[in-house]
Amino acid sequence: MGEAILFTLFSVSAVVFSLGMVFRRNAVHCALHLVGVLLSLSGMFVLLHAQFIAAIQILVYAGAIMVLFLFVVMLLNVRGETPLLTPGAAKGFGFLFAFIVFVELLWVVVSQGGSEAEPAPVRVLPPGFGSPAEIGRILYTTWLFPFEVTSILLMIAVVGAVVLAKRKFA
Amino acid sequence: MIESAVKVLIVLGFVLIAVPFIVWMERKVIGHMQDRIGPQRVGPFGLLQTIADGIKLFFKEDLIPSQADRVVFFLAPALSVITAFVALSVVPFGDKVTVFGREVPLHVADVNVAILWVLGTTSMGVYGIVLGGWASNSKYPLLGGLRSSAQMISYELAQGISLVSVILMTGTLSLAGIVRQQEHLWFIVPQFFAFVIFLLCGIAETNRAPFDLPEAETELVAGFHTEFSSMKFALYFLAEYANMMVVSAVAISVFFGGWRGPFLPPVAWFLIKLSLFLFFFVWLRATFPRLRYDQLMAFGWKVLLPASLLNLAVTAVVVALSG
Numbered sequence: 001m002g003e004a005i006l007f008t009l010f011s012v013s014a015v016v017f018s019l020g021m022v023f024r025r026n027a028v029h030c031a032l033h034l035v036g037v038l039l040s041l042s043g044m045f046v047l048l049h050a051q052f053i054a055a056i057q058i059l060v061y062a063g064a065i066m067v068l069f070l071f072v073v074m075l076l077n078v079r080g081e082t083p084l085l086t087p088g089a090a091k092g093f094g095f096l097f098a099f100i101v102f103v104e105l106l107w108v109v110v111s112q113g114g115s116e117a118e119p120a121p122v123r124v125l126p127p128g129f130g131s132p133a134e135i136g137r138i139l140y141t142t143w144l145f146p147f148e149v150t151s152i153l154l155m156i157a158v159v160g161a162v163v164l165a166k167r168k169f170a
Numbered sequence: 171m172i173e174s175a176v177k178v179l180i181v182l183g184f185v186l187i188a189v190p191f192i193v194w195m196e197r198k199v200i201g202h203m204q205d206r207i208g209p210q211r212v213g214p215f216g217l218l219q220t221i222a223d224g225i226k227l228f229f230k231e232d233l234i235p236s237q238a239d240r241v242v243f244f245l246a247p248a249l250s251v252i253t254a255f256v257a258l259s260v261v262p263f264g265d266k267v268t269v270f271g272r273e274v275p276l277h278v279a280d281v282n283v284a285i286l287w288v289l290g291t292t293s294m295g296v297y298g299i300v301l302g303g304w305a306s307n308s309k310y311p312l313l314g315g316l317r318s319s320a321q322m323i324s325y326e327l328a329q330g331i332s333l334v335s336v337i338l339m340t341g342t343l344s345l346a347g348i349v350r351q352q353e354h355l356w357f358i359v360p361q362f363f364a365f366v367i368f369l370l371c372g373i374a375e376t377n378r379a380p381f382d383l384p385e386a387e388t389e390l391v392a393g394f395h396t397e398f399s400s401m402k403f404a405l406y407f408l409a410e411y412a413n414m415m416v417v418s419a420v421a422i423s424v425f426f427g428g429w430r431g432p433f434l435p436p437v438a439w440f441l442i443k444l445s446l447f448l449f450f451f452v453w454l455r456a457t458f459p460r461l462r463y464d465q466l467m468a469f470g471w472k473v474l475l476p477a478s479l480l481n482l483a484v485t486a487v488v489v490a491l492s493g
Contacts, residue, residue: 063326071316075316
């Protein structure tokens with residue numbers, strides 16, 4: 001019962017904040033709504049017994065990355081920027097990506113969810129599911145390669161940003 | 171359920187009652203350190219001075235700048251306070267006690283990722299200051315807000331890494347678990363450098379002197395809270411002191427054995443250690459001049475961060491060898 005109430009609370013707030021993020025005109029307000037979405041998702045992760053992911057969600061995304069976003073938005077004052085795409089093209093790309101994500105989600109639901117005649121088997125969580133120790137273990141065994149590739153990718157991005165910034169202001 | 175609600179009320183009430191006395195202590199101590207006598211008119215030893223100040227703030231006119239972003243202007247001080255209080259919810263302030271035949275652990279919530287929780291909420295605390303500076307729509311608050319976000323993001327890194335070396339030793343992220351492991355030896359002994367780094371970062375995170383650049387009055391009027399008056403200003407004030415308690419409480423739990431101590435009951439030991447830490451904060455403010463902004467950033471990135479990484483590496487090697 002409590003879980004259902006919390007789930008409703010978090011999902012409604014996630015949807016409301018997402019809508020706010022898309023429809024607000026002020027870029028700072030948009031960023032704040034995105035923070036709201038991230039916090040709601042973090043609540044969802046707690047409901048899924050993934051406390052570590054929930055804490056990381058707050059610490060990394062809401063606490064660090066979005067602060068930087070906000071920082072940049074505040075400094076640039078984007079109100080007078082000319083947009084990169086024409087409104088029509090932006091809309092077209094928007095619908096295209098929304099459609100791709102929809103198909104992806106549909107595929108996951110259909111392939112994992114089973115049908116009415118043959119419902120998906122209920123899986124029991126392995127012991128230690130969502131604990132920092134368990135996540136650390138699979139991150140450094142099963143998923144070691146993607147994990148390291150991601151870190152190299154981030155490193156390249158950082159070095160690239162520094163190089164570009166230097167060239168511009170030298 | 172009721173048990174948690176009672177504990178929440180106790181922690182909230184304690185902070186709300188303690189803050190006026192910490193402010194009084196700060197004014198009195200700094201007064202004597204500067205050869206003044208500090209507040210003395212209201213109540214015995216001026217004890218009621220800060221209460222009188224609080225009442226005054228309650229009844230002051232609440233000014234909002236005409237060009238301010240009203241919603242965010244309301245939200246920002248509240249965010250500051252909420253994040254500080256939420257962080258305190260995972261701090262263990264005593265051993266298990268038996269109340270009406272029930273074993274009650276003395277912390278609001280034993281989250282198994284408590285340290286991440288504290289770091290996460292304190293990093294959310296940046297929003298209160300940045301948004302306060304932005305929403306005022308005024309020059310000095312914006313500059314103060316930007317300074318403080320840069321400062322807090324920079325010092326968070328070293329702070330987090332200094333805690334990681336303790337986590338490596340204990341193998342747990344739970345504050346209660348870390349306190350439980352300090353039965354024989356406080357972690358200040360093996361992790362002295364981590365403690366120094368943590369404390370320096372903690373002072374920077376709470377924007378206390380000598381790292382109080384976001385509100386450097388000689389350059390920025392009053393920094394991010396220049397435009398805030400009445401209870402909104404009081405909320406920022408409250409948040410600063412609550413954050414000092416958070417940093418002290420985490421330092422106590424991680425490095426100073428938490429509520430452990432001989433003879434006296436655990437809660438008493440926790441309060442004694444907390445008071446000493448808060449006194450230390452005040453002492454620093456009376457002792458050191460403010461850093462320059464470039465010195466602050468250079469110190470954070472070029473000294474504290476490499477030092478914390480080195481400490482982490484050494485700890486990792488020692489832990490791996492002693493296996």
